[in-house]
Amino acid sequence: MSHEFEEYGFDTRAVRAGHQRSLEGENSEPIFATSSYVFGSAQEAAARFSGAQPGNIYSRFTNPTVRTFQDRLAALEGGEACVATASGMAAILSTCMALLKAGDHIVCSRSVFGSTVQLFSNILGRFGIATTYVPLGDADAWGAAIGPKTRLLFVETPSNPLTELADINALARLAHGRGCLLVVDNCFCTPALQRPLEHGADIVVHSATKYLDGQGRCVGGAVVGDAERVGKEVFGFLRTAGPTMSPFNAWVFLKGLETLRLRMAAHCASAMALASWLEDQPQVSRVYYPGLTSHPQHELARRQQADFGGIVAFDVRGGREAAWRVVDGTRLISITANLGDAKTTITHAATTTHGRLTAEQRADAGIGDGLLRVAVGLEDVEDLKADLYRGLAQVPG
Numbered sequence: 001m002s003h004e005f006e007e008y009g010f011d012t013r014a015v016r017a018g019h020q021r022s023l024e025g026e027n028s029e030p031i032f033a034t035s036s037y038v039f040g041s042a043q044e045a046a047a048r049f050s051g052a053q054p055g056n057i058y059s060r061f062t063n064p065t066v067r068t069f070q071d072r073l074a075a076l077e078g079g080e081a082c083v084a085t086a087s088g089m090a091a092i093l094s095t096c097m098a099l100l101k102a103g104d105h106i107v108c109s110r111s112v113f114g115s116t117v118q119l120f121s122n123i124l125g126r127f128g129i130a131t132t133y134v135p136l137g138d139a140d141a142w143g144a145a146i147g148p149k150t151r152l153l154f155v156e157t158p159s160n161p162l163t164e165l166a167d168i169n170a171l172a173r174l175a176h177g178r179g180c181l182l183v184v185d186n187c188f189c190t191p192a193l194q195r196p197l198e199h200g201a202d203i204v205v206h207s208a209t210k211y212l213d214g215q216g217r218c219v220g221g222a223v224v225g226d227a228e229r230v231g232k233e234v235f236g237f238l239r240t241a242g243p244t245m246s247p248f249n250a251w252v253f254l255k256g257l258e259t260l261r262l263r264m265a266a267h268c269a270s271a272m273a274l275a276s277w278l279e280d281q282p283q284v285s286r287v288y289y290p291g292l293t294s295h296p297q298h299e300l301a302r303r304q305q306a307d308f309g310g311i312v313a314f315d316v317r318g319g320r321e322a323a324w325r326v327v328d329g330t331r332l333i334s335i336t337a338n339l340g341d342a343k344t345t346i347t348h349a350a351t352t353t354h355g356r357l358t359a360e361q362r363a364d365a366g367i368g369d370g371l372l373r374v375a376v377g378l379e380d381v382e383d384l385k386a387d388l389y390r391g392l393a394q395v396p397g
C-alpha cells in the first residue's frame, strides 16, 4: 500500500487511496480506455520493454484505472500489493497458477464456492495438483490433511450458505508451522468487516462482483498480499496469461469502494433484524446468522469480524416444497443466486447453487431441502419482512 495513506482511517482510504491526479486536475478518477501507451522515442520504448524504465506498455500488463482500484483495495485490506482480475474465479486461478506446480497439494474447506471446488478438483487436478477437503471448523482435520506436499490452505469465512466460521488466526498458525500459505476468500465480509491479513493470512482473494461493486453491475476479482508473491508472482502470471480486469470495470469497483463501509453497515443492520425476526416465525425451524447468540460461533464472529455480514440462511419446515412456496410467495425479493447487491436476493440452495451435489454430499455439507439463503440488500427492512411474511404464509402450519 502506498505509505501516503497509512495515517488515514478506513473511510478516507476507501474514498481517496490510489488516485494519482492527472495534469487535467480531475476530482473523480478517470477511466483510461486505452489498450496501449505511446513512448517518447525508440530508446524509451526499449527501456520500457526491458524493464529498465518503469511505466505503462500495454493494458494486459498495467492500466492507470485498474492500478487505482488495486492500490485502493490494498490500502483497505492492509496488503503490500493487489492484482485485479477479470472475475473472482480468475483471482483464485491466478493465485494457484502463480504459486503452485505439479505435485503440490491444497487443503481446502469443504464449504467453499462451488466453482472453486470444480477448479481445484477437475481443472488443477488434471495438472497434477491434488486437493483434500476438510470440515471448515475442525482444526484436527485441517492438521491431519496437511502432508509434505501441501503448499496452500484455502478457506472462505463465513461460509456460504450456512455462515460457519473458520478461526483465521488458528489456521494461519497451523499453515505457517507446516510451511504452507493461508489463502482466505474474503468475499462475504469484505475488508470493511474482516481483514484476514491482520489475522495472519498470507493472501486474500475477492470476487469484486459481490459487495465491492455492491450494485450487481460488473464481474471482477482481486488478489491481495505481499509484494513478492502477489506483486511479482501473481502479477507475472496475469501479465502473461491475461485474465486482467477491464478499466471500465475497475472504475465501477472504485466507485463501489467509496461507499463500502456505509453499505456493509446497512446490510448488517438489516440482516440482524431479519435474522432475529425469522427466529420467531413458526414455519422456520432454524436460522443461521453469526450475529445471533444461537449461532455456535457467535463469540468467534465477535472477535474476528467488525460486524456479522449480510447473509442470512434459514430452514423452512416441510422441505423443498415448503421452501419453494416461500420463494414463490415473495414479490419484491429477487429470485437469483447472486449476492452482495443493493437488491435483496433469495436462493434455494439444494436446487440451485448446490444442485450439482448428490443428496448425500448435500446432507454432509448440512444443506437441507428446506434451506433458503437471503442476501439482504439495502431496501427498507420492514418491506423485506413483509415480503418474507407473504412467502412464509404460503406454508401450511
Ligand SMILES: *Cc1c(COP(=O)(O)O)cnc(C)c1O
Binding pocket: 087, 088, 089, 090, 113, 115, 156, 160, 185, 187, 188, 206, 207, 208, 209, 210, 219, 220, 221
Ligand atoms: C461469487 C464468488 C466467487 C467467484 O467470483 P466470480 O466473480 O463470480 O468469478 C468466489 N468466491 C465466493 C465466496 C463467491 O461468492
